Amino acid sequence: MAEIGTDLLIAAKHLKQGESVGIPTETVYGLAANALDERAVLNIFKVKNRPQFDPLILHAHSLEEVAKYVDHIPDKAGELAKAFWPGPLTILLKKKTIVPDLVTSGLESVAVRVPQHELTLELLKSLSFPLAAPSANPFGYVSPTTAQHVEAQLGNKIPYILDGGSSNIGLESTIVGFDELDQPIIYRLGGKTVEDIEILIGKTKTALNKSSNPVAPGMLKSHYAPGKKVLVGDINSLLKEYKNERVGVISFKEDYSELRPVKQLILSEKGNLDEAAQHIFSALRKMDDPEIDLIVTEKLPDIGLGKAINDRLDRASARY
Ligand code: TXA
Numbered sequence: 001m002a003e004i005g006t007d008l009l010i011a012a013k014h015l016k017q018g019e020s021v022g023i024p025t026e027t028v029y030g031l032a033a034n035a036l037d038e039r040a041v042l043n044i045f046k047v048k049n050r051p052q053f054d055p056l057i058l059h060a061h062s063l064e065e066v067a068k069y070v071d072h073i074p075d076k077a078g079e080l081a082k083a084f085w086p087g088p089l090t091i092l093l094k095k096k097t098i099v100p101d102l103v104t105s106g107l108e109s110v111a112v113r114v115p116q117h118e119l120t121l122e123l124l125k126s127l128s129f130p131l132a133a134p135s136a137n138p139f140g141y142v143s144p145t146t147a148q149h150v151e152a153q154l155g156n157k158i159p160y161i162l163d164g165g166s167s168n169i170g171l172e173s174t175i176v177g178f179d180e181l182d183q184p185i186i187y188r189l190g191g192k193t194v195e196d197i198e199i200l201i202g203k204t205k206t207a208l209n210k211s212s213n214p215v216a217p218g219m220l221k222s223h224y225a226p227g228k229k230v231l232v233g234d235i236n237s238l239l240k241e242y243k244n245e246r247v248g249v250i251s252f253k254e255d256y257s258e259l260r261p262v263k264q265l266i267l268s269e270k271g272n273l274d275e276a277a278q279h280i281f282s283a284l285r286k287m288d289d290p291e292i293d294l295i296v297t298e299k300l301p302d303i304g305l306g307k308a309i310n311d312r313l314d315r316a317s318a319r320y
């Protein structure tokens with residue numbers, strides 16, 4: 001079992017020793033270690049059971065700090081960073097040699113982000129190194145949005161989890177990179193909406209990896225999946241079709257209790273997409289329950305955070 005607490009000194013002590021620590025962010029919880037220490041980074045891959053060809057995000061407390069680790073900041077990247085950091089946006093930039101190849105899986109670019117969480121920002125300011133941190137879940141599983149989620153799956157492999165409450169946004173950061181002409185490409189939909197990004201820097205291209213053998217495996221077609229079969233469609237019809245199975249329903253805002261699912265979770269009774277994003281990962285976890293054979297859910301409106309939620313539902317259901 002990991003110790004769960006809010007003591008920055010204890011978290012810093014473990015990190016300085018090269019250990020991995022659970023940290024809160026506004027998107028999801030991270031599994032953090034010293035990004036400049038190869039052995040510490042290697043331990044992250046081990047704890048998560050993550051293949052080493054899947055690169056990590058480097059977290060720092062400010063744009064000035066990030067600048068120590070990257071070589072070229074395109075104008076539009078600078079604009080994004082100034083407008084949205086700290087916040088749920090990760091930017092891919094050319095790395096300096098000080099960043100170990102293990103962090104970037106040998107790629108020339110490093111993913112960087114300034115997270116918006118008071119405790120974690122304070123922790124980062126107290127350290128003399130940045131933190132490499134993937135989401136704190138076993139590879140391929142749903143990301144954690146509370147310290148208890150981290151404890152449930154990785155607690156026996158790490159010494160400490162910094163408890164910063166429930167993640168405010170509930171979905172991983174949006175990832176933006178730049179092509180040879182410094183034009184922006186969105187690689188992962190996430191907590192910062194495409195609409196917000198485009199208001200600032202104009203039209204973007206999108207390259208969401210939907211294959212089963214992508215360059216960046218975190219964008220694997222099947223990912224973010226709970227241990228149950230997930231079906232996405234019209235909840236009414238799916239409940240009829242699977243009436244002989246023990247079904248758990250995750251709906252956007254409607255109540256389906258009359259159709260007697262074994263369990264039902266409503267993401268946002270008010271139909272608010274931000275609230276739905278906060279709840280989606282914990283809902284998928286709650287349905288990972290021995291009383292349920294099958295999770296039935298539906299697409300949300302394809303705007304704002306709805307786009308990123310729909311992307312996660314696609315991936316959670318991809319193997320079925
Ligand atoms: O919100 C988040 O981004 C959370 C919190 C903890 O900050 N972190 C997170 O990390 O989601 P992770 O490792 O679960 O997802 C990072 C994604 C992976 O899909 C990885 O393949 C991609 O970022 N990535 C990292 N570095 C990259 C690089 N240099 N080029 C392309 N993709 C990269």
Ligand code: MG
Pocket residue numbers: 134135143218
């Ligand atoms: Mg992840």
